[in-house]
Amino acid sequence: MAATSPGARPVLGGHLHSHGPGHVHAHPQPHLRIDPTAPKPRLHLHGTVLPDGEQRDLWVVDGLIRFEPVANATTICREAFLLPGFVDAHCHVGLDNHGAVPADTAEAQALANRDVGALLLRDCGQPGDTRWIDDVEDLPRIVRAGRHIARPRRYLRDYGEEIELDDLVSEVERQAARGDGWVKLVGDWIDRDTGDLAPLWPAEQVTAAIARAHELGCRVTAHHFGEEGLDTYLEAGIDGIEHGTGLTDTTIAMMAERQVALVPTLVNLENFPGIADAGQARFPHYADHMRALYARRQETYRSALEAGVPIYAGTDAGGVVPHGLIGQEITMLGEIGGADFALGAGSWRARSWLGFAGIADGSPADLVVFDADPRRDLQVVRAPSRVILRGQVVC
Numbered sequence: 001m002a003a004t005s006p007g008a009r010p011v012l013g014g015h016l017h018s019h020g021p022g023h024v025h026a027h028p029q030p031h032l033r034i035d036p037t038a039p040k041p042r043l044h045l046h047g048t049v050l051p052d053g054e055q056r057d058l059w060v061v062d063g064l065i066r067f068e069p070v071a072n073a074t075t076i077c078r079e080a081f082l083l084p085g086f087v088d089a090h091c092h093v094g095l096d097n098h099g100a101v102p103a104d105t106a107e108a109q110a111l112a113n114r115d116v117g118a119l120l121l122r123d124c125g126q127p128g129d130t131r132w133i134d135d136v137e138d139l140p141r142i143v144r145a146g147r148h149i150a151r152p153r154r155y156l157r158d159y160g161e162e163i164e165l166d167d168l169v170s171e172v173e174r175q176a177a178r179g180d181g182w183v184k185l186v187g188d189w190i191d192r193d194t195g196d197l198a199p200l201w202p203a204e205q206v207t208a209a210i211a212r213a214h215e216l217g218c219r220v221t222a223h224h225f226g227e228e229g230l231d232t233y234l235e236a237g238i239d240g241i242e243h244g245t246g247l248t249d250t251t252i253a254m255m256a257e258r259q260v261a262l263v264p265t266l267v268n269l270e271n272f273p274g275i276a277d278a279g280q281a282r283f284p285h286y287a288d289h290m291r292a293l294y295a296r297r298q299e300t301y302r303s304a305l306e307a308g309v310p311i312y313a314g315t316d317a318g319g320v321v322p323h324g325l326i327g328q329e330i331t332m333l334g335e336i337g338g339a340d341f342a343l344g345a346g347s348w349r350a351r352s353w354l355g356f357a358g359i360a361d362g363s364p365a366d367l368v369v370f371d372a373d374p375r376r377d378l379q380v381v382r383a384p385s386r387v388i389l390r391g392q393v394v395c
Contacts, residue, residue, distance in 0.1 A: 031111045034138040034392045041392065044073040045369065047080035049359055051340075051348050058082065060365040063391030067361040076393065077386060081373050083343065084358035085119030085366035085389070086381075087350035088326045090242055090263045090314025092126045093133070093142060097320050099158030100128035109317070110139045112324035115395045117368035117384045120356055124148075124221065124242060125184040126318065127159065138394055141366075143354055145182035145221065146175030151200045155186045156319070168205045169212050176216045183213045187222035187241075188229055195283045197246075199229030207236040221261075225293060227251075234260060242314075245269065245293040247300050256307040261353060264301050266332040267325050268316035269294060298336055305337045312353060313346035327382030334378040343374060343381070365391040 043060040059070035091113070094106040101109075110133055113121060119140050123130070125148035133139050148160030149171050155162070163171050175183050185206075191198035201209070213220045214237065221240030222233050227248055233241070234254040240261040241247075247255070247262075255262065272294035276287040305311055313330050317323040326346060334342035344350075347368075348358040357363035369386035387395035 031115060032138075032394050034394060036137045042070050042073040043365075043388070043391070043393070044070070044075040045080065045082060045367070046075070046078045047082045047369070048373070049082045050375070051344060051358075058359070058367075060388065060391045063365055065359060065361060065363050065365045065367075077369055080385065081370040082359065083368045083370070083374070084348045084351050085368055085387075086117040086326045086330070086346050087120045087122070087313065087354065088113055088118040088315055088317065088329070088346075089122045089312040089350050089354070090124045090265050090316050091118075091121050091323065092316075092318025093121060093123050093323070094128040094130045095126035095159065095318040100126065103132065106130055106133070107136075107139070109323040110142075112322070113317075113326065114138070114140050114389060115387065116324045116327055116382070117387050117395075118324070118326040119366040119368075119387070119389050120351060120354065122182070122314070122354060124182075124314070124316075125160065127161075137390060138392060140389070141356070142180070143182065144178070144180045145184040146177075146179035148184050148186050148223070149175060150186040150189070154189045154191070154200050159319075160186060165202065165205055168201060168209045172209045172213050172220075173216065176213055176218045179218065181218050183209075183218050183220045184242075185209065185220065185222040185233075187224035187233055188226050188246075189223075190279075190283065190286050192283075196285045196289055197226035197228070199232065201232075203232045203236070206232050210236045210238055221263075226289065234258065242316075243269070244304070245272075245297055245300060247304055249303070252304050252307050252309060255304065255309045259308075259310055262301075262304055262309050262311045263314040264297070264311065264333075265314050265316040265329075266297070267329050268319075268321050269297055271320060301336050305341065310349070310353065311337075311341075311345055312350045313342070330381050331378050339375045339378045342378060346381075 045058045048055050059066040061070045093109050121140050121142045123142050123144045150160035152162045188197050188199050210220045219239035223242045227246035230251045244262045272290050276290040280287040315325045315329045330342045330346040367388040368384045370380050371385045372380045374380050
């Protein structure tokens with residue numbers, strides 16, 4: 001990915017690269033940065049545009065896609081494959097396994113996503129303030145969900161806002177104000193008294209919280225690993241489920257009927273065996289449960305897909321998972337539903353779900369470009385030949 005734009009300058013950064021689950025390495029290499037005061041380039045691209053599969057020419061001027069020719073445009077690719085920018089629909093810019101991170105670390109996380117073509121990120125909860133990223137032209141767009149809402153000692157330390165039962169609705173109001181139209185609940189987690197996964201919130205509080213979020217114009221999603229309690233969230237009108245490893249035939253049917261979104265985070269699920277091993281001595285039932293959820297994950301998600309549940313790509317980067325793995329997530333989704341499904345889940349369908357345009361005349365020029373056809377070999381999504389953000393070639 002060596003193309004540059006006028007006004008671009010390389011900045012050395014730590015770029016994370018994965019060769020598969022458990023094989024993530026850091027390679028220092030320059031992140032291309034854009035001078036916001038430099039004139040925006042006029043670009044010309046030719047190739048097969050997905051999802052339509054039509055060969056055509058695209059032009060970029062003033063950061064927007066145009067279907068009609070633009071004078072004085074520089075041709076940057078021919079016979080390529082052009083997709084709307086990738087979406088990591090579940091990540092945490094501004095978070096690591098210890099909690100909130102400094103601004104320079106959050107910026108490096110955003111750049112790691114951008115450099116692999118993830119140009120739209122749904123930040124599913126983190127404790128810091130990343131609003132400043134919105135003002136940096138060469139960083140991805142972020143849709144935020146405020147901070148995780150959890151109960152004391154029922155989630156990861158320093159991640160969520162830990163509250164008591166009666167404070168859930170008021171906390172939803174606070175996090176709605178911090179987010180960009182989303183609120184994130186922690187639906188289940190290990191209960192150390194019972195030694196297994198268990199719901200955090202009773203049905204009455206869940207119903208009131210989701211209703212209040214909807215009154216405020218927000219969608220609600222919930223972290224949920226296990227089976228117990230999923231029906232409560234679905235009956236209450238929740239809009240999304242994160243992970244969803246505990247889906248059953250009943251809850252899959254409910255999600256399909258209500259068109260509740262599912263973001264499996266397959267990259268992160270590779271940690272389940274290690275989590276189970278770590279908890280084996282103190283919580284053997286929990287360990288066995290996590291192994292069972294992991295063992296049937298692909299069957300679970302295939303059933304959800306076949307039932308018509310809308311599924312989107314998300315890595316859960318920002319805790320123990322490094323940023324920049326959207327290509328790996330898409331290839332893993334391909335093992336469940338094939339290339340066309342996986343590409344849509346990580347690109348045009350995910351963008352539409354979050355309210356963003358794909359490739360259309362006058363839409364923002366957020367594009368990933370490939371020399372080979374990702375429909376034939378999904379592995380190519382891990383290494384775009386060009387990444388274009390807001391009309392600038394950034395990688």
